Amino acid sequence: MTVDVSALSEGDELPSLQLQPDLGQVIRYCALIWAFPPFFFDADAARAQGMPGTIVPGPLKVGLIYRAVEEWLGDAGFVRQVRAAHRRPDQTNRPIVVAGRIARLYEEAGARRADLEMAIINEEGQPSVRGLAVVEFREP
């Protein structure tokens, strides 16, 4: 999908992205960064740390926001920035939704850009992450 940049308005919502990060994805992420804190893949270790079970690493979740933005943007530009502020943990194998809306459309440094308000919502409807993304649109 590639978004129609000429039709965008502030307040427009991005298509929501429904995901369910599982333990396999978490382990692949640990391998990618070559760091293996046991509470990410061992439920007993997670509970010993006061967590309800294995959780989705916070740094992995910024990439899930990136994915939602990239899928919406398509070939219409590139993602300049993605930020995730972590509010509460997400357990593995639980559904989450990545949602977003256009907060601001503007010109900067000769380019057309947009600020996007992003969030990851857990199955209880609570935001586990509040986020921000900045995209730069390609010249038409």
Place this chain on the structure above:
Amino acid sequence: MPDESLLTAEIRALIGRTTPMGTVEITLRAVRRSLEVYLGAAEAERRTRDLVPGDPVAGYVIEALGSDFNVESDGNGLPSVLPNSLLISNEWQFERALRLGEHLTVASRLADISERFGGKFGYSLDFRTEVQFAAADGEVVARNARSMMQYNAAGNEGAGA
């Protein structure tokens, strides 16, 4: 909660400290593995099948580029002021698309330290670190930043929400 600020002049002096870490190459393997994490193996295969050096790659690869430098432990050089730590935010920034085959110079920078009194975790110190990736001309083209909060869980009984 401490009687006085733990954000001492000695700790403040660390702000801005930059530690050179080495160089990385954006390899096809790093691109593919990062895509597998976020998009799955089939999509990773589809996206990398026809990639050639110089092609732009998705930003996911930034997570793979710091792994050679043990950024999580010694590499970020954070002082351990309080016993517990928690990731409060992280961020990817790109000045332009990264490209397959390019070599980047990597440096870790302690960008900021701030303190908070009260709240859910009581007194805390927030450390913002950035791993910066610079092109051959020295221009920083990407940053992978995170803010870690240090706090004392044992000394925070009865703190407000």
